[in-house]
Amino acid sequence: MRIDIVTLFPAMFTGPFDESIVVRATKAGIVEIHIHNLRDWTSDRHRTVDDKPFGGGAGMVLKAEPLFKAVEALKELPDAPPDAPSSATPSAALSGRQVVLLTPQGERLEQKIVAELAQQERLILVCGHYEGLDERFREHGVDREISIGDYVLSGGELPAAVLVDAIVRLLPGALGSAESALDESHTDGLLEYPHYTRPAEFRGWRVPDVLLSGHHAEVERWRRQQALDRTKRRRPDLLEKAAATITGDSPENSEG
Ligand code: 9D3
Numbered sequence: 001m002r003i004d005i006v007t008l009f010p011a012m013f014t015g016p017f018d019e020s021i022v023v024r025a026t027k028a029g030i031v032e033i034h035i036h037n038l039r040d041w042t043s044d045r046h047r048t049v050d051d052k053p054f055g056g057g058a059g060m061v062l063k064a065e066p067l068f069k070a071v072e073a074l075k076e077l078p079d080a081p082p083d084a085p086s087s088a089t090p091s092a093a094l095s096g097r098q099v100v101l102l103t104p105q106g107e108r109l110e111q112k113i114v115a116e117l118a119q120q121e122r123l124i125l126v127c128g129h130y131e132g133l134d135e136r137f138r139e140h141g142v143d144r145e146i147s148i149g150d151y152v153l154s155g156g157e158l159p160a161a162v163l164v165d166a167i168v169r170l171l172p173g174a175l176g177s178a179e180s181a182l183d184e185s186h187t188d189g190l191l192e193y194p195h196y197t198r199p200a201e202f203r204g205w206r207v208p209d210v211l212l213s214g215h216h217a218e219v220e221r222w223r224r225q226q227a228l229d230r231t232k233r234r235r236p237d238l239l240e241k242a243a244a245t246i247t248g249d250s251p252e253n254s255e256g
Helices: 020-027 064-075 111-117 135-141 157-168 177-187 216-234 236-247
Strands: 002-007 032-037 097-108 122-127 144-147
Touching (some): 002 064, 097 111, 097 135, 097 157, 111 157, 122 157, 216 236
Parallel strands (some): 002 122, 097 122
16 A cells, blocks of 8 residues: 655654654565655745634645645656556556645544455545645545544644554555454454453552452453453443444444
8 A cells, every 4th residue: 555645844743753653564575665745845935834714813824736746746657567466456546545734624434444444455645734725625626534432633634644554554464454453353343352461460469359360251251241341331332332333333334
């Protein structure tokens, strides 16, 4: 997979992508990540990316032209060479190149969306910005809008890094791709059960007896119950979702 990121703050990506799973995946040829400065697609002397809002008001608005030029240029980059791994060449030209805008107005990121995006051969991520951006780009230049949650950040850069991390670990061959398949089948979307390691007693706090008993079936039963209790208490919304999936009462099974 190739991921292109368009931002006004390329330096914000030097940290997150130089560590961890993303580095290993890059070295293994599983993913290629390219960071681009939006200013590279301006043509005036001052490299202007924003302007005053029509209708007045405070703040500035990112201009449509550099945004369109950036995503159009990146969409036109050739596919991976035919002998490269995972070059599932899409039949229609430039298909499989989703443009994703990170914005507080987007759909809230969840694992299902991550899994969908991980299927793409190419992704172009555009980082929104505190000021806002010309609506014509949102309407005509973007395939999908994503938020990472209901709290205020200063831009889409950290959300883009979060999204990349979540996607890359699902790519075949990346650490986590096998584990995540296990996750799904073993936990049914529940929170994790409590974990313990040695010593069996620490500062007077004992590990639950069942875990020391050697009764595998009992251990499994306890863990399942713990996961259920914990989910019920902390994240009842997840339980409702899991129940809906099991009963077929989930949104993806409805007509509308
Ligand atoms: C003054 C601007 N705010 C008025 C309601 C809206 C606003 C716009 C842009 C608030 C924050 C931002 C910058 N954030 C993002 O671009 C962003 C974001 C976020 O802030 N939270 C969660 N997910 C995301 S994805 C992009």
